[in-house]
Structures are given as C-alpha cells and as structure tokens.
Amino acid sequence: MSDRFLRKACPSVIVEKLVAKAVLERNLVNNGDRILIAVSGGKDSTVLAWALSAIRPEIKKTYELAALHISSDFCACCKKAILSKRLDEWGIPFIDLFVPIISRLKEGRRMNCYWCSTQRRAELLKYAVENQFNKIALGHHLDDVIETFFMNMTGKGQLSTMPILLRYRNYPVSLIRPLAYLEEREVIACAAEKDILKAACTCPYGIKSVRRDIRARIAGFTGNSGAVKRRILAAIDAGNLLEQ
C-alpha cells in the first residue's frame, strides 16, 4: 500500500503499517530479540507496546516483549493498574521498577528534568543488561525527532537528533524508536481508536517550554504538513543522523 493510500486507512492500520515499515526498513527487530519497552503510561509508549505486539504476523519475526515502567519518589500520575491490564491483553509482561530519584540527589543539589531523565535512562539500561534484553524500545515519534533536531541545532550548535537505531558501544543493547515514521497526531488518533489511556503527565518538575517553543516554530514553517515533516526526516536521514 502506498503512503498516500495508507494515510486514508483507519488510525490503528496506519500505526501498524508504519511501525512495520520502520522495523523492516531499519532492521530494528530480528528473530530471537528480547525487547524491553519503556512505558510511562502515556499514549506514545502504550501505542508503541500495542503496535509491537500487533505487527508480529506482518513482519514474520519471533521476538519477546516486556514493558518496564519506572516509578519514582515523586509524580504518581500513571494509572499503573490500567496500564498493566492493557499490556496483559496484548501478551506483554509488565514490570514496575521503583527508583528513588529525589533521594539520590547530593546535598544542595536541586531536582530537575535532566537529573531525572539520566537516572531513568541509566536504570532502564541496567535493567535491560541484567535481564538479557538486547533491545530497548522508546515511544518517540516523528515530531519528537524533528523537534530534537532543531533544538540541538539552535540550542547546542549540533547536527544531531534522536536516532531511530542506536547501538551502544559498551553494552550488548540497542535503542530502537519504531514510531519514528508516525506523526504525533497519528499516534493520538490510534490511542483514541484503541481506547488507550490518556495519562497526562502532571510532573511538577517538567519544564518543556523550549520544546513547546520549537514545536510552535516548526508548525509555522511546515504549516503542520505531514509531507513536509517527512521531507525534513529524509534530509536528517541523508545526513546519516538516524542510525548510530
């Protein structure tokens, strides 16, 4: 099915087809893989979990899935019981790992997003390595990849973004982002169709104003056109930034 016709299909079919396309084109999943999906309880990671279980017949690979949620000593916004039940319906075991993020702060240091996300990422990697997972799947979509590209360019002076495939040099684990061909609005439409919980993050430390600002600017010059966003992704790809 061509992309033009595919985008007229129902939201869950769009997600299934474009996740399968990303997985096959980028060689994100292989037979025998043990894939740990990082689930926050939000729409993106929950749609990712559903999609990775739904594409099995299409991609014809055998692989194991499990979902890891990191609970912390702040922010109790995730409705874990509902998340765990949905994952169970899709045959995905749910793991809830507690990480004392605030308690680990050194004296005099203040909690912030950077500290929290590095702690979470380190624990995710540690859990994957200790439990023989060779892939970690993250729920970032096309808009996240493009926003990060422009944030890194304008804020750090770097040509870089979230890669769709990242092979760690020092660990036997790769990071994969199978939603990277999907716009956020396509993920939202799929979540609505599949009745996936919309757990809004109420984290008191979340400061996303830079990302919000970049998002508004991107919407301005792309006119929110999916075709333009996909051309930006193609340009990023031509610079070899999507695979490391």
Ligand code: SF4
């Ligand atoms: S928004 Fe909250 S939970 Fe998310 S990384 Fe920032 S501090 Fe952590």
